[in-house]
Amino acid sequence: xxxxxxxxxxxxxxxxxxxxxxxxxxxxxxxxxxxAPAAAGPTTYSAIHCIGCHGGPDxxxxxxxxxxxxxxxxxxxxxxxxxxxxxDDLHSLAYENIRPRFDDRGEPLNLAGRMQIVLARSPDRKxxxxxVETAAECxxxxxxxxxxxxxxxxxxxxxxxxxxxxxxxxxxxxxxxxQWFGPHVQAATWRKTIPxxxxxxxxxxxxxxxxxxxxxxxxxxxxxxxxxxxxxxxYAAGHPPLPPFELVTYSxxxxxxxxxPSENKALKALPKEDAEKYFHFRSEETExxxxxxxxxxxxxxxxxxxxxxxxEATAKRTGEMLDLAHFDCFACHHDxxxxxxxxxxGYRGVPxxxxxxxxxxxxxxxxxxxxxxxxxxxxxxxxxxxxFDARPFGDPVxxxxxxxxxxxxxxxxxxxxxxxxxxxxxxxxxxDALAARAADPKSMAVDHDxxxxxxxxLDVLRRDxxxxxxxxxAHAKLDGIVRLSLRDRERKTVEARLAPRLKQLxxxxxxxxxxxxxxxxx
Amino acid sequence: xxxxxxSAGALIAVVLAFSMAWADRPREESPSTVAYSIxxxxxxxxxxxxxxxxxxxxxxxxxxxxxxxxxxxxPHAKAYEVLSNERSRRMVxxxxxxxxxxxxxxxENKLCLSCHAPEAVGSDxxxxxxxxxxxxxxxxxHYLTTHYRSDFKSLSRREKAxxxxxxxxxxxxxxxxxxxxxxxxxxxxxxxxxxVAAGHPRLAFEYGGYHHNPKYARHWNxxxxxxxxxxxxxxxxxxxxxxxAAELLAVRARDTDRPWPELAEYSCFACHKDLDGAAWKPxxxxxxxxxxxxxxNWYFATVGLLSPEVQAEVDALAMAVExxxxxxxxATAADKVAQRLKRLASEHQARADADSKTRPYTGKQLETxxxxxxxxxxxxxxxxxxxxxxxxxxxxxxxxxxxxHSWAAVDPAGRDARPRPALEAIRSGLQFPYGVDxxxxxxxxxxxxxFRRLRPVEAxx
Numbered sequence: 001x002x003x004x005x006x007x008x009x010x011x012x013x014x015x016x017x018x019x020x021x022x023x024x025x026x027x028x029x030x031x032x033x034x035x036a037p038a039a040a041g042p043t044t045y046s047a048i049h050c051i052g053c054h055g056g057p058d059x060x061x062x063x064x065x066x067x068x069x070x071x072x073x074x075x076x077x078x079x080x081x082x083x084x085x086x087x088d089d090l091h092s093l094a095y096e097n098i099r100p101r102f103d104d105r106g107e108p109l110n111l112a113g114r115m116q117i118v119l120a121r122s123p124d125r126k127x128x129x130x131x132v133e134t135a136a137e138c139x140x141x142x143x144x145x146x147x148x149x150x151x152x153x154x155x156x157x158x159x160x161x162x163x164x165x166x167x168x169x170x171x172x173x174x175x176x177x178x179q180w181f182g183p184h185v186q187a188a189t190w191r192k193t194i195p196x197x198x199x200x201x202x203x204x205x206x207x208x209x210x211x212x213x214x215x216x217x218x219x220x221x222x223x224x225x226x227x228x229x230x231x232x233x234x235y236a237a238g239h240p241p242l243p244p245f246e247l248v249t250y251s252x253x254x255x256x257x258x259x260x261p262s263e264n265k266a267l268k269a270l271p272k273e274d275a276e277k278y279f280h281f282r283s284e285e286t287e288x289x290x291x292x293x294x295x296x297x298x299x300x301x302x303x304x305x306x307x308x309x310x311x312e313a314t315a316k317r318t319g320e321m322l323d324l325a326h327f328d329c330f331a332c333h334h335d336x337x338x339x340x341x342x343x344x345x346g347y348r349g350v351p352x353x354x355x356x357x358x359x360x361x362x363x364x365x366x367x368x369x370x371x372x373x374x375x376x377x378x379x380x381x382x383x384x385x386x387x388f389d390a391r392p393f394g395d396p397v398x399x400x401x402x403x404x405x406x407x408x409x410x411x412x413x414x415x416x417x418x419x420x421x422x423x424x425x426x427x428x429x430x431x432d433a434l435a436a437r438a439a440d441p442k443s444m445a446v447d448h449d450x451x452x453x454x455x456x457x458l459d460v461l462r463r464d465x466x467x468x469x470x471x472x473x474a475h476a477k478l479d480g481i482v483r484l485s486l487r488d489r490e491r492k493t494v495e496a497r498l499a500p501r502l503k504q505l506x507x508x509x510x511x512x513x514x515x516x517x518x519x520x521x522x
Numbered sequence: 523x524x525x526x527x528x529s530a531g532a533l534i535a536v537v538l539a540f541s542m543a544w545a546d547r548p549r550e551e552s553p554s555t556v557a558y559s560i561x562x563x564x565x566x567x568x569x570x571x572x573x574x575x576x577x578x579x580x581x582x583x584x585x586x587x588x589x590x591x592x593x594x595x596x597p598h599a600k601a602y603e604v605l606s607n608e609r610s611r612r613m614v615x616x617x618x619x620x621x622x623x624x625x626x627x628x629x630e631n632k633l634c635l636s637c638h639a640p641e642a643v644g645s646d647x648x649x650x651x652x653x654x655x656x657x658x659x660x661x662x663x664h665y666l667t668t669h670y671r672s673d674f675k676s677l678s679r680r681e682k683a684x685x686x687x688x689x690x691x692x693x694x695x696x697x698x699x700x701x702x703x704x705x706x707x708x709x710x711x712x713x714x715x716x717x718v719a720a721g722h723p724r725l726a727f728e729y730g731g732y733h734h735n736p737k738y739a740r741h742w743n744x745x746x747x748x749x750x751x752x753x754x755x756x757x758x759x760x761x762x763x764x765x766x767a768a769e770l771l772a773v774r775a776r777d778t779d780r781p782w783p784e785l786a787e788y789s790c791f792a793c794h795k796d797l798d799g800a801a802w803k804p805x806x807x808x809x810x811x812x813x814x815x816x817x818x819n820w821y822f823a824t825v826g827l828l829s830p831e832v833q834a835e836v837d838a839l840a841m842a843v844e845x846x847x848x849x850x851x852x853a854t855a856a857d858k859v860a861q862r863l864k865r866l867a868s869e870h871q872a873r874a875d876a877d878s879k880t881r882p883y884t885g886k887q888l889e890t891x892x893x894x895x896x897x898x899x900x901x902x903x904x905x906x907x908x909x910x911x912x913x914x915x916x917x918x919x920x921x922x923x924x925x926x927h928s929w930a931a932v933d934p935a936g937r938d939a940r941p942r943p944a945l946e947a948i949r950s951g952l953q954f955p956y957g958v959d960x961x962x963x964x965x966x967x968x969x970x971x972x973f974r975r976l977r978p979v980e981a982x983x
Contacts (some may be wrong), residue, residue, distance in 0.1 A: 029940045033664075067746070073922030118812045119812065120814075121813060122810075122811035123811060124811065139846060163545050213967070231813070232647040232813040233811050233812050233813040233814075234813075235813060236812035236813025237813070254561060261639075318848065319845070319846055319847060319848050320846075321783065321846065324813065328740070329797070332793035332794060333793060333795060333796065333797050334794060334795075334796060334958035335794065335795060335796045335958050335960045335962045336790075336794050336958065336960040337958060337959065337960075338957055338958065338959045341611060341717070341719070343616065343719075343720065343721045344612075346615075346616060347616060347619070347719070349619065350616060350617075350619060350716060351616045351619075351716050351717075351719035352714075352715040352716040352717075352720070352785060353719075391781055391782060391783075392715065392783055392785050393783065490685070499798070502797055502798035503796070503798050505797075506796050506797070506798045506799075
């Protein structure tokens with residue numbers, strides 16, 4: 001077999017000379033790449049370096065690669081990644097969405113403008129010429145962060161730390177390309193490099209669901225160690241509520257710009273042990289059950305870590321309350337009904353004490369049981385509930401302690417879940433166990449986010465086992481109650497998405513969810 | 523039961539005795555500014571008052587029919603009964619939660635009884651009968667057999683209180699404090715957020731609104747006051763209620779066995795609103811970040827009208843509550859505000875004692891105060907509510923209505939009829955929709971326009 005690198009080299013030289021320029025990192029001719037001072041972290045290649053090969057059908061390289069019948073690179077990756085991201089993926093609008101726009105009279109024209117006005121007026125920010133699009137507290141999630149780490153506070157300015165040109169782009173998730181950019185196009189060697197060695201060059205091993213989940217969760221749940229936390233103040237200023245997180249659903253509806261293992265002809269053609277060794281691909285398993293299981297545990301870990309980290313910081317500041325973003329939005333934000341359905345339903349703890357944001361406990365319990373895990377989160381969750389109940393808005397010291405212990409339980413469970421099997425039969429067993437929990441009336445009397453997380457998990461598992469399951473009227477009905485997909489068919493503005501979402505959150509009633517779920521489970 | 527009812531004829535009136543208006547009057551040191559030391563006594567039970575020849579003549583709302591009026595037309599008579607209803611049972615269950623054992627029913631719970639049957643709590647032998655005669659008038663041990671004698675009747679209210687234990691309910695500052703001991707709360711009677719979440723109606727006391735509540739049959743007349751009673755009781759009621767609220771805050775903050783932060787201190791509807799259609803959008807205060815809990819406005823919305831100096835202290839207290847500062851700091855600030863407000867209420871009472879009958883507020887004075895209330899509800903340029911929430915708007919409405927009502931009482935022919943439709947529109951605009959106990963679907967912009975239609979005489983159409 002002729003080394004692939006030689007053939008690819010030929011392709012570059014003979015076929016598409018133009019790409020070579022783009023592929024040469026750090027060249028001054030690539031004007032888009034600003035060399036940042038060392039202190040600001042690695043140089044970002046930004047999306048512009050990737051477009052040459054991953055830009056889709058309109059790029060010369062794409063046609064050249066498609067014509068390469070020897071290497072068939074498009075059997076391994078789509079090479080349309082950039083165009084998918086650019087035209088369909090909301091991540092590419094992440095920075096655009098925080099650029100405030102105003103009319104001539106200074107009235108805001110978009111959500112960022114409204115947030116800007118409210119935030120700039122706060123005691124912490126006023127007189128600091130606050131701009132949301134230059135504030136580190138926003139950019140940590142809405143741009144490429146060259147040097148992820150804590151931020152000093154709400155008025156820390158962007159400086160050189162962030163690359164804002166393309167929102168959340170390739171390197172935000174895949175890692176900074178400075179060291180792996182060259183090697184990764186050399187298919188013969190690169191595809192025979194184990195993930196750990198790729199990681200040493202800075203490539204994030206996203207095929208490992210635990211690592212992928214951690215990456216996604218850093219923004220979609222929060223991570224104060226990386227300066228990422230949507231505070232209640234940001235919500236009050238207008239930030240849309242973060243939806244619950246489920247790894248497979250998020251990956252699918254991003255929308256996915258990569259082949260799943262079953263679509264990946266190159267991967268499937270590999271010897272079984274190589275597929276697993278180099279790409280974490282286990283041909284004997286279903287597509288997503290493992291990612292669902294590991295993602296569930298990792299998301300729980302991320303939620304508990306965020307809570308623990310922030311509660312610890314709060315406990316150090318005398319007299320302060322936990323940030324209200326840690327609580328269930330609807331524990332407080334509801335109109336008061338007469339008669340009150342909440343009072344009729346009863347409370348899990350002390351009446352009138354806001355409860356924490358929902359965590360998908362049914363999914364976690366099902367996953368732990370499936371993996372025969374020794375980890376038991378029930379006692380920990382009870383203790384956490386007590387810490388939240390200890391006084392209104394929780395006792396930060398107790399909350400920090402209990403959340404930390406739960407995060408550590410999740411770490412312990414990680415290995416056990418990783419060892420579990422997710423063959424079709426095992427995935428069916430996991431699905432059945434989760435379905436049985438879901439059919440318990442207690443699971444159906446829940447808030448919107450818990451219901452949505454639960455259903456996402458069930459849906460992911462069921463699609464693996466029975467791909468046509470999404471065509472039923474029951475599916476459409478449940479989708480109308482808790483949206484089963486994360487995105488709209490068309491990419492809409494954040495403003496256009498927010499109002500219907502709030503309507504759905506407030507329209508949620510567990511009494512209509514329960515029967516719809518039972519129907520769907522049949 | 524809905525906690526706050528804005529019923530039709532409810533609102534009242536009144537007048538503001540204003541610092542400016544009164545600056546040139548001689549200040550008398552009235553006995554009412556000195557706290558009463560009421561003689562301790564034992565309860566004898568409401569039945570002791572219920573003789574047909576004394577207070578149970580059988581005629582509602584008549585002299586001699588006080589007991590009958592109370593038992594047939596006063597919700598206080600049913601206060602004990604409600605402790606056995608479904609809501610009370612559920613409250614007990616919810617508050618007990620997962621604790622071991624069986625909770626005592628509400629009708630045996632001392633906290634519940636302390637307001638719903640105060641006499642039973644203060645006695646070891648009385649059968650609970652709700653909020654009876656002595657709950658407000660004081661234990662009758664010493665005055666039961668003396669209070670109808672002519673020598674008793676010639677005593678001052680202070681002497682009756684200090685020698686015989688008869689509560690000085692004619693003193694409106696005292697009376698309001700007496701009402702507030704349950705309807706706002708005090709050191710032993712606290713309807714906190716835990717209780718409200720379990721099902722207790724929110725407490726939101728306003729003297730005039732309660733006095734004129736059509737569901738409340740009064741068993742007395744206001745013979746101690748002139749035609750400006752509603753204005754006097756409004757100003758004294760506002761101050762004394764605010765004093766009670768500040769005192770309760772101090773107790774809540776100081777007693778480390780109580781929940782803290784106490785959510786009942788904060789503005790209910792700042793949090794309790796569906797985010798998809800919330801109508802009231804509070805201003806972000808200059809010193810408060812968005813999304814912080816704002817302190818409740820119900821008891822302090824009009825304090826600035828009655829005393830700009832106290833308003834400054836109230837603002838400082840709000841800062842302490844909202845930051846939040848250490849409990850002890852809040853308690854100290856709240857105590858200070860409470861003392862100032864109590865003093866002010868007593869001073870207003872002294873003026874009412876001196877002037878209400880002999881030289882009551884004139885129509886012109888009441889008109890001026892009415893206009894002040896309306897201006898106070900809005901920002902200086904009149905384009906926004908000064909306090910952009912339901913509590914603030916409602917308290918200003920209640921105040922304006924009280925003064926408007928009082929204006930008619932002192933000058934039936936001279937009262938300007940033009941603001942009336944706007945007042946009625948505001949009242950109905952503030953009402954909660956059926957099935958909801960919060961201002962869902964309110965239209966603040968419409969309410970603002972109606973308030974602007976109440977604006978000063980010269981600006982009125």
